[in-house]
Amino acid sequence: MLTGAPMARVCVFLILCLGLLPRCVWARVEMTVDLGHQGTVRLERWNPVTVSLHNSAEALSGEVGVRVWRGSEYRKDLHVTTMTRAVQLPHRARKRFTFSIPIASITHPIDVFFRSDGHVIAEQQLNLREALSAEYIIVGLSRDLGLDFLATTFQRHTRVAYLRLPDLPQVWSGYDSVTAVVVKGVSLQRATASQWQALQQWLLRGGTLVVAGDSQYALLQEPRLRQLLPVEVLGLEEVNGLPALASHYGVPMPAVPLVQLRARLTAGEVLVGTAAAPLLAQRALGHGRVVFLAVDYAAQPLDTWPGQKALWSDILQPSEQVDYSRVFAELGLLDDSHPMMKLLSRPILNYPSHTLLSLILVAYCGSLALVFWWMRRRGGRRRGWVALVATVAVAVVGAYVFCQERGLRETALLYDLSVLEVFNQQDPREGLETDQPNALAYARVRGHLGVFSPRGGDLALTFQRPDTILRHTFHRGMGNGYERLNLRLGTATVLDGIKLDPWALRVMSVDSMVPAPLQVQTERHATGMTIRVKNHGTVPLYGAMVLYRGRLFVLGGIAPGAELFEDLYVSLQSAESQFETAWQALYKVSGSRVGKSDGYMQEVLLQHYFGEAHLSQVSQTPLLIGWLPAPATLVPAAGTPAIHGMTLVVGHLAPQNS
Amino acid sequence: MLRLPFRQAWRNVIFQGAAESFGRDAVRWSHGLNYLIILAVVLFITWPKEAFLALRDLPFTYNAMGGAAFILLSYVSFSQGSRKIVGEERMSLRDWLMLAPVSADTFTRGYLAFGLLECVFYWGLILPLLVMAAGASGESMSHAAAGAVLILVCTGSYRILATALLFCLERDEFVLYLVVRLLYVFWILVSGFSMPLLNPVLAFVDASLWHHRHALPSWPLLGVQVPGWVLTIGVHLLLGGLFFIIATIRIRWIRRRAEQLEWAMQEENHGGLSPS
Numbered sequence: 001m002l003t004g005a006p007m008a009r010v011c012v013f014l015i016l017c018l019g020l021l022p023r024c025v026w027a028r029v030e031m032t033v034d035l036g037h038q039g040t041v042r043l044e045r046w047n048p049v050t051v052s053l054h055n056s057a058e059a060l061s062g063e064v065g066v067r068v069w070r071g072s073e074y075r076k077d078l079h080v081t082t083m084t085r086a087v088q089l090p091h092r093a094r095k096r097f098t099f100s101i102p103i104a105s106i107t108h109p110i111d112v113f114f115r116s117d118g119h120v121i122a123e124q125q126l127n128l129r130e131a132l133s134a135e136y137i138i139v140g141l142s143r144d145l146g147l148d149f150l151a152t153t154f155q156r157h158t159r160v161a162y163l164r165l166p167d168l169p170q171v172w173s174g175y176d177s178v179t180a181v182v183v184k185g186v187s188l189q190r191a192t193a194s195q196w197q198a199l200q201q202w203l204l205r206g207g208t209l210v211v212a213g214d215s216q217y218a219l220l221q222e223p224r225l226r227q228l229l230p231v232e233v234l235g236l237e238e239v240n241g242l243p244a245l246a247s248h249y250g251v252p253m254p255a256v257p258l259v260q261l262r263a264r265l266t267a268g269e270v271l272v273g274t275a276a277a278p279l280l281a282q283r284a285l286g287h288g289r290v291v292f293l294a295v296d297y298a299a300q301p302l303d304t305w306p307g308q309k310a311l312w313s314d315i316l317q318p319s320e321q322v323d324y325s326r327v328f329a330e331l332g333l334l335d336d337s338h339p340m341m342k343l344l345s346r347p348i349l350n351y352p353s354h355t356l357l358s359l360i361l362v363a364y365c366g367s368l369a370l371v372f373w374w375m376r377r378r379g380g381r382r383r384g385w386v387a388l389v390a391t392v393a394v395a396v397v398g399a400y401v402f403c404q405e406r407g408l409r410e411t412a413l414l415y416d417l418s419v420l421e422v423f424n425q426q427d428p429r430e431g432l433e434t435d436q437p438n439a440l441a442y443a444r445v446r447g448h449l450g451v452f453s454p455r456g457g458d459l460a461l462t463f464q465r466p467d468t469i470l471r472h473t474f475h476r477g478m479g480n481g482y483e484r485l486n487l488r489l490g491t492a493t494v495l496d497g498i499k500l501d502p503w504a505l506r507v508m509s510v511d512s513m514v515p516a517p518l519q520v521q522t523e524r525h526a527t528g529m530t531i532r533v534k535n536h537g538t539v540p541l542y543g544a545m546v547l548y549r550g551r552l553f554v555l556g557g558i559a560p561g562a563e564l565f566e567d568l569y570v571s572l573q574s575a576e577s578q579f580e581t582a583w584q585a586l587y588k589v590s591g592s593r594v595g596k597s598d599g600y601m602q603e604v605l606l607q608h609y610f611g612e613a614h615l616s617q618v619s620q621t622p623l624l625i626g627w628l629p630a631p632a633t634l635v636p637a638a639g640t641p642a643i644h645g646m647t648l649v650v651g652h653l654a655p656q657n658s
Numbered sequence: 659m660l661r662l663p664f665r666q667a668w669r670n671v672i673f674q675g676a677a678e679s680f681g682r683d684a685v686r687w688s689h690g691l692n693y694l695i696i697l698a699v700v701l702f703i704t705w706p707k708e709a710f711l712a713l714r715d716l717p718f719t720y721n722a723m724g725g726a727a728f729i730l731l732s733y734v735s736f737s738q739g740s741r742k743i744v745g746e747e748r749m750s751l752r753d754w755l756m757l758a759p760v761s762a763d764t765f766t767r768g769y770l771a772f773g774l775l776e777c778v779f780y781w782g783l784i785l786p787l788l789v790m791a792a793g794a795s796g797e798s799m800s801h802a803a804a805g806a807v808l809i810l811v812c813t814g815s816y817r818i819l820a821t822a823l824l825f826c827l828e829r830d831e832f833v834l835y836l837v838v839r840l841l842y843v844f845w846i847l848v849s850g851f852s853m854p855l856l857n858p859v860l861a862f863v864d865a866s867l868w869h870h871r872h873a874l875p876s877w878p879l880l881g882v883q884v885p886g887w888v889l890t891i892g893v894h895l896l897l898g899g900l901f902f903i904i905a906t907i908r909i910r911w912i913r914r915r916a917e918q919l920e921w922a923m924q925e926e927n928h929g930g931l932s933p934s
Contacts, residue, residue, distance in 0.1 A: 347709035351794055357705055361698040364786055365691065372687035384681070395786035404793035413711075452711065454796035455867065477713045479870055502867045503716055503796070 028057040031122035037161035042177035055089040062116030069108035079483035100173035134159040142184040146298025171467040175202035184212040201513040204286030204423040213261035214296040230268035230283030251307030261294040286423035339608040340450035413452040416631035422651035424520040441516035447633030449508040453500040460496035468512040479504030522655035528569040543590040544626035582610040601646035624651035672768025700726040717795035724862040735813040739820025762913035804865040812858040815898030822905035861890035
């Protein structure tokens with residue numbers, strides 16, 4: 001038994017030892033995880049995961065991450081993607097982080113962790129078998145729970161998630177699982193700039209925003225909503241029943257007094273009512289829609305009206321069809337038709353020709369023969385040996401410099417083929433002469449990336465946009481493509497851990513939204529249309545053309561900052577062959593003017609975008625096509641091989657009538 | 659430090675003489691040129707015909723080039739090594755050593771050093787072709803360097819082996835001819851099936867991109883996993899060293915026998931002239 005001074009020494013020693021232990025040993029971090037929108041997830045889509053951390057011990061720095069399994073063991077393409085975000089946790093800090101994660105099946109759980117100095121401090125596993133899943137997720141932004149009836153309205157399994165404004169996603173991918181957002185009695189002006197941008201981007205990508213009226217009509221006159229709505233809200237009026245709605249759906253409605261918004265149509269179309277007094281109106285926004293309902297769906301008599309199902313079917317227009325292209329891509333059935341696989345099936349390498357090779361070989365053997373002849377005559381003196389060594393050395397250097405396939409000499413061949421779909425939502429209230437950049441000018445970038453490593457190695461790719469998501473990845477080739485990827489999220493999104501064996505290829509499909517590099521305005525006139533294109537980007541647009549009614553109008557190149565104004569006369573332009581596929585017709589115009597390598601990339605992108613559709617099938621609405629000879633998805637970074645990039649710019653034009 | 663062995667070799671009279679005769683020997687140049695033309699034809703035939711990136715096939719040019727170089731250069735090493743490079747074709751080494759005023763060690767070192775110089779000569783000629791083939795096959799320069807070292811070490815050791823056999827079997831030319839050819843076939847062909855680590859062609863493949871497809875077994879050594887091609891180099895260095903020792907012992911033995919014979923003849927001559 002130790003007593004007195006020895007005991008004190010032992011205590012001091014122990015205290016010193018404890019002091020040497022890493023800080024993470026003392027860390028006390030509580031972690032709570034919320035999956036999906038109020039616990040509801042949608043399979044084959046990207047769903048939000050919100051991680052809340054509370055640090056009750058001393059300050060820590062580390063990273064919070066979510067690990068997701070994708071692919072299938074049966075197909076032998078199971079791979080793990082870990083998304084991490086750097087975190088600083090001061091003492092007693094409480095922080096919340098939201099990730100968008102792909103959930104393809106419920107087979108594998110999701111791991112959420114917080115680690116510091118390589119030690120996992122908090123960890124949680126989410127069992128997807130226990131999660132609620134739905135085929136339609138409708139987000140309600142309202143003060144009441146008046147949307148509950150939608151859960152049983154459709155044949156598909158539907159769930160309604162009522163979110164508070166602060167809980168709205170900050171990035172567009174947070175809405176990927178959402179079918180529609182219904183707003184009533186809530187001011188979107190209070191949403192943060194990133195939340196508003198995310199909502200707009202999701203709308204342009206194909207989302208549905210439903211704005212319903214109630215007594216607080218002023219909320220619909222606020223700038224943000226006014227910009228989106230198909231109507232201009234003028235005020236309130238009291239009506240007795242809604243005969244227009246009852247007659248439209250053939251379901252009688254009691255004539256009770258109720259409040260209806262007074263509005264007039266400014267864009268889009270009226271579904272019920274008139275342009276001067278629309279009851280139900282909608283407006284297309286990119287691939288999405290904004291729907292205006294002039295009455296409160298949760299108030300009498302609408303809440304008990306039997307025609308609600310038909311009304312909401314018109315409002316949401318739910319697609320009963322499965323998105324097979326998305327499912328097939330996830331199952332890997334489309335891997336071999338991926339643009340990168342098509343590109344690599346073309347002769348993209350650049351070997352010295354047989355003629356050049358034979359010339360070099362003849363020159364080498366001939367010069368050696370000369371040296372030998374000279375040495376024989378002179379009796380193999382020292383100068384002869386020096387000449388021999390010099391000939392071999394020059395030949396080695398020449399072989400290294402001139403007889404190489406330069407792509408195979410690099411660490412990796414890196415291709416970035418992107419399709420940039422410009423959503424230039426023209427405000428109908430603005431004329432063609434306006435010079436103000438459009439607030440809804442975004443572009444969707446679908447990147448098809450390929451990393452081929454001739455000699456193997458570890459690679460990292462930096463994406464141009466921090467909100468880029470990795471939709472699908474697979475590997476091909478003789479070597480193995482290792483199945484652990486790490487997506488570091490932050491100011492720049494970096495995909496690292498791309499480990500490849502020699503002669504292996506990793507192919508990726510990514511998706512992101514960017515500010516539109518082009519501002520396009522069009523106006524239809526009697527004999528054609530007028531188009532005005534301004535290049536806001538830093539890369540020149542070349543090969544610009546408009547495809548309209550089976551005709552191609554070549555616009556040419558537009559330098560950065562430059563503007564092009566053109567009148568297109570449909571009657572004067574000769575018609576292209578209607579039996580020709582669209583990609584062939586476009587490639588004939590653009591592909592012949594570029595080099596071999598760029599030509600292959602353009603051909604593949606056009607084939608991928610237009611498929612086998614004929615000119616007449618794709619040119620009913622005017623289409624702007626152009627090329628940016630640069631990568632639109634990846635950023636050239638130190639240590640990254642040279643990026644061979646080509647971007648197809650596509651803009652669906654919606655000309656206004658003059 | 660590094661120049662010392664080269665300086666010593668250059669001062670070696672056997673080496674000097676052999677190098678001088680090599681400089682005048684048109685047949686050797688012609689051998690070198692023919693052998694280079696054959697490899698150039700191999701390179702031309704296996705050069706990629708189309709610019710496609712075949713994901714399911716590794717490039718073939720570099721390994722075809724390496725394999726052909728091994729087949730030819732090994733044969734050259736075996737056949738040239740088992741031929742006399744000093745003295746008369748019909749004169750035995752014992753007689754030659756009796757007449758030549760050089761020690762056994764000087765003779766062995768000079769003889770083998772010249773043999774290795776000849777190997778380096780043939781090896782140097784193919785380097786540009788090897789670099790071209792590596793460039794067309796996506797091989798790194800480190801792979802090409804490893805392949806070149808393999809070729810040099812293996813053919814050098816075959817040269818020493820063949821020379822040692824010449825010293826041991828010079829009296830029976832037919833047996834020497836047969837043994838040398840059998841060893842060549844064993845090393846280039848049979849070992850590939852029975853003892854892959856001895857096979858230089860497989861080692862060459864192992865030191866290339868094809869490693870992931872046809873890997874030689876690697877061995878743990880001092881906690882490090884040594885690749886198969888390094889083991890092959892090690893085995894060939896051991897082989898070269900062993901046959902260098904055998905050659906040295908044999909020449910010393912021949913020299914001693916020659917000296918004994920000389921003494922015996924001198925004694926016989928002396929006895930014949932004595933007045934008794």
